[in-house]
Amino acid sequence: MWILEEPYSVTVGYAGAILAVLSVVLIRLYLSFSCGACTSKKDMNGKTVIITGANSGIGLETTLDLAKRGARVIMACRNMLEAAKVRNTIAREAKNDNVVVRKLDLSSVQSIREFAAEINWREPRLDVLIHNAGMANTFSKKVTEDGFEVTMMTNMFGPFLLTHLLIDLLKKSAPSRIVVVASELYRLANVNMNKPNPVNTLPAYLYYASKYANILFTRELAQRLQGTGVSANCLHPGMIDSGIWRDVPFPLNIPVKIIAKIFFKTPEEGAQTTIHLAVSDEVNEANGKYFMDCREHGLSSDVSDMGKAAKYWEILEGLILKPSDPRI
Numbered sequence: 001m002w003i004l005e006e007p008y009s010v011t012v013g014y015a016g017a018i019l020a021v022l023s024v025v026l027i028r029l030y031l032s033f034s035c036g037a038c039t040s041k042k043d044m045n046g047k048t049v050i051i052t053g054a055n056s057g058i059g060l061e062t063t064l065d066l067a068k069r070g071a072r073v074i075m076a077c078r079n080m081l082e083a084a085k086v087r088n089t090i091a092r093e094a095k096n097d098n099v100v101v102r103k104l105d106l107s108s109v110q111s112i113r114e115f116a117a118e119i120n121w122r123e124p125r126l127d128v129l130i131h132n133a134g135m136a137n138t139f140s141k142k143v144t145e146d147g148f149e150v151t152m153m154t155n156m157f158g159p160f161l162l163t164h165l166l167i168d169l170l171k172k173s174a175p176s177r178i179v180v181v182a183s184e185l186y187r188l189a190n191v192n193m194n195k196p197n198p199v200n201t202l203p204a205y206l207y208y209a210s211k212y213a214n215i216l217f218t219r220e221l222a223q224r225l226q227g228t229g230v231s232a233n234c235l236h237p238g239m240i241d242s243g244i245w246r247d248v249p250f251p252l253n254i255p256v257k258i259i260a261k262i263f264f265k266t267p268e269e270g271a272q273t274t275i276h277l278a279v280s281d282e283v284n285e286a287n288g289k290y291f292m293d294c295r296e297h298g299l300s301s302d303v304s305d306m307g308k309a310a311k312y313w314e315i316l317e318g319l320i321l322k323p324s325d326p327r328i
C-alpha cells in the first residue's frame with residue numbers, strides 16, 4: 001500500500017479540508033446568485049395579508065418582509081405560544097405593530113371555520129391570502145378528527161375550505177391575490193380521483209400528491225375567479241433548509257440535514273417568489289400561473305389539463321364543503 005510520509009499527508013489533509021470548505025462556499029454563492037430575488041419595492045401600507053404557517057421557515061421570512069413593507073399581517077398559526085414569540089420579534093424588527101396572530105389548525109375543519117368566521121367579522125378587507133402552511137408526514141399514517149388523511153387535509157382540503165370561506169372578503173377588496181406555495185415535487189405524483197381521501201396510501205407519497213393537487217386547485221381557481229379582480233397563482237420556492245424536513249426519521253435525517261445545509265437555499269431565499277407574487281406589479285396580469293425564482297415556469301401537460309382540474313374541484317367540493325358554504 002502507498003502511504004504518504006507524515007509532512008505530505010498533513011499537507012494533503014489541509015488541502016482537502018480547504019478544498020471542501022471552498023466548494024461549500026462556491027455552492028452557497030451559486031445558490032444565492034441563482035435564486036431570483038423579489039426586486040419590487042412596493043409599499044404595502046393599508047393592505048391586509050393572511051399567511052398560514054407564518055411562524056417558521058418560508059412563512060416567517062415572508063411575514064417579516066411584508067411587515068417591513070407596512071402591511072397588516074395576520075399570522076395564521078397552530079402553535080399560539082411559538083407564534084406569539086415570533087410575532088414580537090418580527091414586529092420589533094420591522095417596526096410594525098400591525099402584525100397579529102390568529103389561531104388556525106388546517107388539519108381541523110372546526111378550526112378553519114372558527115378562524116374564517118373571526119376574520120370575516122373583524123377584518124374590513126383582505127388583499128392577499130397566502131397558502132404557505134404545509135407538512136410532510138414521512139411514514140406514520142394519520143387520520144384527522146374529521147376522518148381525513150392528515151397531509152391531504154393540511155396541504156389541500158384545508159386551504160380549499162379556507163379559500164371558500166374568505167372569498168367574499170377577497171372579492172370585496174379586489175384587486176386582491178391568492179398565492180399557493182406548491183412544489184416542483186408535484187412531478188413525482190398524481191391525484192387519485194377515485195380515492196380523494198387516501199387514508200391508506202404511503203404518507204411520503206401524499207406530500208407530492210398534495211402539491212400536485214395545489215397546482216390543479218390554483219389553475220381551476222384562477223379560471224373561476226376571472227373577472228372578479230381576484231387572481232390566483234402558485235409557486236415552487238426551491239429546495240429550502242427549513243423545518244419541513246423535521247419528520248424524516250433517524251438515521252435518514254442525518255444525511256438529509258447535511259445535504260440541506262450545503263445544497264438547499266435559506267428560508268429567506270425561499271420566500272422571494274412568494275413575496276414577488278404577493279406584492280409585485282409585474283404579476284398584475286398573471287392568473288393561474290406557476291412561478292419559480294420569481295419567474296413564470298412551464299408545467300407538465302397532465303397537471304395543465306383543465307378537464308382534470310375541474311373534475312378534481314368538484315370532488316373537493318363534495319368532500320369538504322357544506323351546502324351553505326359560498327361557492328366559487
Ligand SMILES: NC(=O)c1ccc[n+]([C@@H]2O[C@H](COP(=O)([O-])OP(=O)(O)OC[C@H]3O[C@@H](n4cnc5c(N)ncnc54)[C@H](O)[C@@H]3O)[C@@H](O)[C@H]2O)c1
Pocket residue numbers: 052053054055056057058059076077078104105106107108131132133134135154181182183184236237238239240241242243244245267
Ligand atoms: N422546504 C422546502 O424545500 C420546500 C420545497 C417546496 C415547497 N415547500 C413548501 O413551502 C411551504 C412552507 O414550508 P417550509 O419549508 O417553510 O417548512 P416549515 O415546516 O418551516 O413551515 C411550515 C409551516 O406550516 C405550519 N403547519 C403545518 N401544519 C399545519 C396545520 N395543520 N395548521 C397550520 N399550520 C400548519 C407549520 O407549523 C409551519 O409553520 C410548505 O407548503 C411546503 O410544502 C417547501
